[in-house]
Amino acid sequence: MKMPNQVAAQRARGAARQARAQLRAERVAREKRLARAGERVAVELTRRDAAVANHEWRAGTALREMVQTEGLGVREALRWCGVEGLSSREALRMMRLRDGDQDDLKPDGGGDEGTANPDGGG
Incomplete structure:
Protein backbone atom coordinates (compact mmCIF):
# COMPACT_ATOMS: atom_id res chain seq x y z
CA MET A 1 0.00 0.00 0.00
CA LYS A 2 1.28 3.41 -0.98
CA MET A 3 1.70 6.16 1.53
CA PRO A 4 -0.38 9.31 1.13
CA ASN A 5 2.78 11.33 0.40
CA GLN A 6 3.73 8.97 -2.44
CA VAL A 7 0.28 9.29 -3.99
CA ALA A 8 0.43 13.07 -3.74
CA ALA A 9 3.92 13.08 -5.25
CA GLN A 10 2.77 10.88 -8.17
CA ARG A 11 -0.18 13.18 -8.81
CA ALA A 12 2.10 16.23 -8.70
CA ARG A 13 4.54 14.62 -11.14
CA GLY A 14 1.67 13.69 -13.46
CA ALA A 15 0.28 17.23 -13.33
CA ALA A 16 3.74 18.64 -14.06
CA ARG A 17 4.14 16.29 -17.06
CA GLN A 18 0.75 17.35 -18.40
CA ALA A 19 1.64 21.02 -17.96
CA ARG A 20 4.95 20.53 -19.83
CA ALA A 21 3.18 18.64 -22.60
CA GLN A 22 0.62 21.45 -22.89
CA LEU A 23 3.40 24.06 -23.02
CA ARG A 24 5.25 22.08 -25.70
CA ALA A 25 2.09 21.77 -27.76
CA GLU A 26 1.41 25.50 -27.45
CA ARG A 27 5.03 26.29 -28.40
CA VAL A 28 4.85 24.03 -31.45
CA ALA A 29 1.55 25.60 -32.53
CA ARG A 30 3.01 29.11 -32.08
CA GLU A 31 6.13 28.21 -34.07
CA LYS A 32 3.95 26.87 -36.89
CA ARG A 33 1.90 30.09 -36.90
CA LEU A 34 5.07 32.21 -36.95
CA ALA A 35 6.59 30.10 -39.73
CA ARG A 36 3.44 30.45 -41.86
CA ALA A 37 3.31 34.20 -41.24
CA GLY A 38 7.01 34.56 -42.09
CA GLU A 39 6.50 32.65 -45.33
CA ARG A 40 3.54 34.88 -46.24
CA VAL A 41 5.68 37.98 -45.67
CA ALA A 42 8.47 36.59 -47.85
CA VAL A 43 6.06 35.59 -50.64
CA GLU A 44 4.21 38.90 -50.64
CA LEU A 45 7.40 40.96 -50.66
CA THR A 46 8.79 38.85 -53.50
CA ARG A 47 5.56 39.41 -55.44
CA ARG A 48 5.76 43.13 -54.72
CA ASP A 49 9.37 43.30 -55.89
CA ALA A 50 8.49 41.43 -59.08
CA ALA A 51 5.57 43.77 -59.76
CA VAL A 52 7.72 46.86 -59.14
CA ALA A 53 10.44 45.49 -61.41
CA ASN A 54 7.87 44.81 -64.13
CA HIS A 55 6.39 48.31 -63.91
CA GLU A 56 9.83 49.93 -63.82
CA TRP A 57 10.84 47.93 -66.89
CA ARG A 58 7.72 49.17 -68.73
CA ALA A 59 8.32 52.76 -67.65
CA GLY A 60 11.95 52.48 -68.75
CA THR A 61 10.86 51.17 -72.14
CA ALA A 62 8.51 54.12 -72.59
CA LEU A 63 11.20 56.58 -71.49
CA ARG A 64 13.68 55.02 -73.88
CA GLU A 65 11.14 55.39 -76.69
CA MET A 66 10.75 59.07 -75.86
CA VAL A 67 14.52 59.59 -75.85
CA SER A 88 17.08 61.95 -64.39
CA ARG A 89 19.21 59.43 -62.55
CA GLU A 90 16.17 57.28 -61.70
CA ALA A 91 14.87 57.60 -65.26
CA LEU A 92 18.22 56.44 -66.65
CA ARG A 93 18.23 53.51 -64.22
CA MET A 94 14.80 52.42 -65.43
CA MET A 95 15.82 52.87 -69.06
CA ARG A 96 18.80 50.58 -68.47
CA LEU A 97 16.52 47.84 -67.11
CA ARG A 98 15.24 47.06 -70.58
CA ASP A 99 18.40 45.28 -71.61
CA GLY A 100 19.67 44.48 -68.14
CA ASP A 101 22.81 46.45 -68.99
CA GLN A 102 23.92 49.18 -66.63
CA ASP A 103 26.34 50.72 -69.17
CA ASP A 104 24.16 51.00 -72.26
CA LEU A 105 23.16 54.62 -71.70
CA LYS A 106 26.52 56.18 -70.98
CA PRO A 107 27.08 59.37 -72.96
CA ASP A 108 29.62 57.60 -75.19
CA GLY A 109 27.11 54.86 -76.03
CA GLY A 110 29.26 52.29 -74.25
CA GLY A 111 28.05 48.87 -73.38
CA ASP A 112 28.36 45.35 -74.66
CA GLU A 113 27.59 44.36 -78.19
CA GLY A 114 23.94 43.72 -78.76
CA THR A 115 22.71 46.15 -76.13
CA ALA A 116 20.80 49.27 -76.94
CA ASN A 117 22.56 52.61 -76.73
CA PRO A 118 21.28 56.20 -76.91
CA ASP A 119 21.82 56.29 -80.68
CA GLY A 120 19.38 53.40 -81.14
CA GLY A 121 22.10 51.25 -82.66
CA GLY A 122 21.77 48.32 -80.22
Missing part, protein backbone atom coordinates in the same frame (compact mmCIF):
# COMPACT_ATOMS: atom_id res chain seq x y z
CA GLN A 68 15.60 57.38 -78.74
CA THR A 69 12.63 57.41 -81.08
CA GLU A 70 11.29 60.89 -80.42
CA GLY A 71 14.70 62.47 -79.87
CA LEU A 72 13.97 64.04 -76.48
CA GLY A 73 16.57 64.56 -73.80
CA VAL A 74 15.97 62.72 -70.55
CA ARG A 75 14.98 65.89 -68.69
CA GLU A 76 12.57 66.89 -71.44
CA ALA A 77 11.07 63.40 -71.43
CA LEU A 78 10.58 63.70 -67.68
CA ARG A 79 8.72 66.97 -68.14
CA TRP A 80 6.35 65.16 -70.51
CA CYS A 81 5.75 62.51 -67.85
CA GLY A 82 4.71 64.97 -65.17
CA VAL A 83 5.84 62.64 -62.39
CA GLU A 84 6.81 64.70 -59.36
CA GLY A 85 10.19 63.77 -57.91
CA LEU A 86 11.35 61.47 -60.72
CA SER A 87 15.02 62.31 -61.25
